[in-house]
Amino acid sequence: xxxxxxxxxxxxxxxxxxxxxxxxxxxxxxxxxxxxxxxxxxxxxxxxxxxxxxxxxxxxxxxxxxxxxxxxxxxxxxxxxxxxxxxxxxxxxxxxxxxxxxxxxxxxxxxxxxxxxxxxxxxxxxxxxxxxxxxxxxxxxxxxxxxxxxxxxxxxxxxxxxxxxxxxxxxxxxxxxxxxxxxxxxxxxxxxxxxxxxxxxxxxxxxxxxxxxxxxxxxxxxxxxxxxxxxxxxxxxxxxxxxxxxxxxxxxxxxxxxxxxxxxxxxxxxxxxxxxxxxx
Numbered sequence: 001x002x003x004x005x006x007x008x009x010x011x012x013x014x015x016x017x018x019x020x021x022x023x024x025x026x027x028x029x030x031x032x033x034x035x036x037x038x039x040x041x042x043x044x045x046x047x048x049x050x051x052x053x054x055x056x057x058x059x060x061x062x063x064x065x066x067x068x069x070x071x072x073x074x075x076x077x078x079x080x081x082x083x084x085x086x087x088x089x090x091x092x093x094x095x096x097x098x099x100x101x102x103x104x105x106x107x108x109x110x111x112x113x114x115x116x117x118x119x120x121x122x123x124x125x126x127x128x129x130x131x132x133x134x135x136x137x138x139x140x141x142x143x144x145x146x147x148x149x150x151x152x153x154x155x156x157x158x159x160x161x162x163x164x165x166x167x168x169x170x171x172x173x174x175x176x177x178x179x180x181x182x183x184x185x186x187x188x189x190x191x192x193x194x195x196x197x198x199x200x201x202x203x204x205x206x207x208x209x210x211x212x213x214x215x216x217x218x219x220x221x222x223x224x225x226x227x228x229x230x231x232x233x234x235x236x237x238x239x240x241x242x243x244x245x246x247x248x249x250x251x252x253x254x255x256x257x258x259x260x261x262x263x264x265x266x267x268x269x270x271x272x273x274x275x276x277x278x279x280x
Contacts, residue, residue: 013187014084014167016040016066017194025195026062032202033091034060041083043070045090046147046161052092053149053157059094062198068163085168086179087190090161091198093205101213102158103256103270106131106146107224108208109160112200113142114227117164120193123183126229129249129258129274133164134229138276139178141165162197166190215254224252234277235260237269246277 019038026033042048042065049063067083081088095102110127117123117133125141126134133142142164149157165179166188173179180188208218215221225231236246237260247262257268 014082016084017064017191019064022064022191022194026198032060032205033062033198034058036062036064036198038064038066041065041067041069044068044161045088046145046159049090049092049159050147050149050157053159057092059092059157061092062089063091064089064194081163081165081168082172084190085172086166087162087164087194087197089194089197090159091201093158093160094155095158095205095209095213096155097209097213099156100255101215102146102148102156104208104213104215104220105158105160106144107252107256108204108220109144109146109162109201111220111223111227112204113144113162113164113197115200116193116196117141117180120196121180121184121188123180125227127224127227128276129228129230129252130256130271135178135183137178138229140176141178141180141183164193166193215256221252228252230258230274230276236275236277238273238275239269240271249274 017038019036022038023036026036045063045065045068049061052061065088068081068088095105107130110133113133114125114127117125124136128134131144132140135141142162145161147159149159165173165177167181168179170182204220208220211218230249231251233249235249236244238244245260245262245267247260249258250261251259253259253268257270260267260269
């Protein structure tokens with residue numbers, strides 16, 4: 001008998017993912033996903049796939065990291081998570097849709113993630129525009145980052161990265177964050193969540209691209225609004241240029257921009273750090 005347990009069961013709360021098994025399960029039907037690779041550690045899954053996109057790799061690549069040491073969120077924020085405590089996954093897409101419609105990709109990803117989390121774990125969640133999955137108490141479960149990469153010979157690539165807190169504990173998270181295990185009070189297996197998520201992305205992505213990125217005819221706009229906790233809410237928004245505004249989020253427009261009614265008039269936002277303002 002060996003003196004140490006096998007790596008698979010060395011941490012029953014945070015076992016490693018079985019990359020070959022996940023890849024076989026995901027790609028066996030010959031759909032969108034061409035490959036799934038799990039690496040033990042990486043700087044940034046998004047950066048790695050953007051580099052591969054620049055080498056004209058086709059869409060359908062999925063990269064998962066057990067530990068990401070130089071992850072980035074929106075507005076160049078640093079994002080870290082303990083090894084095997086969450087799902088850190090990026091995928092490469094080349095949507096053949098008008099450029100303005102690509103703003104819907106992170107929103108599509110959010111809907112797919114919310115659906116998968118609910119299906120596998122029963123955790124109810126909502127979406128804060130443009131990139132956060134929130135627990136019902138408003139704490140953050142996941143963030144999404146979409147980055148484009150041009151190519152002279154292929155349609156523009158979009159790499160979408162997701163960081164989902166799965167077994168991360170309160171001591172490992174900021175006060176604004178939570179995890180699936182924190183919400184459920186039990187251990188959550190990452191593998192079925194990952195597969196359900198990627199399959200949900202594929203279903204929605206195929207409908208959306210078949211409609212040439214039209215969020216209405218593809219059903220994406222209605223579904224996103226059903227998940228949104230931002231639309232209809234008072235918001236304070238910090239903009240990339242350092243300015244800010246406050247008003248009521250009233251809609252998401254054709255290009256995925258947040259429409260905010262302010263005292264100075266209506267504003268359409270393509271980017272910004274949104275805070276929900278609770279009325280006293």
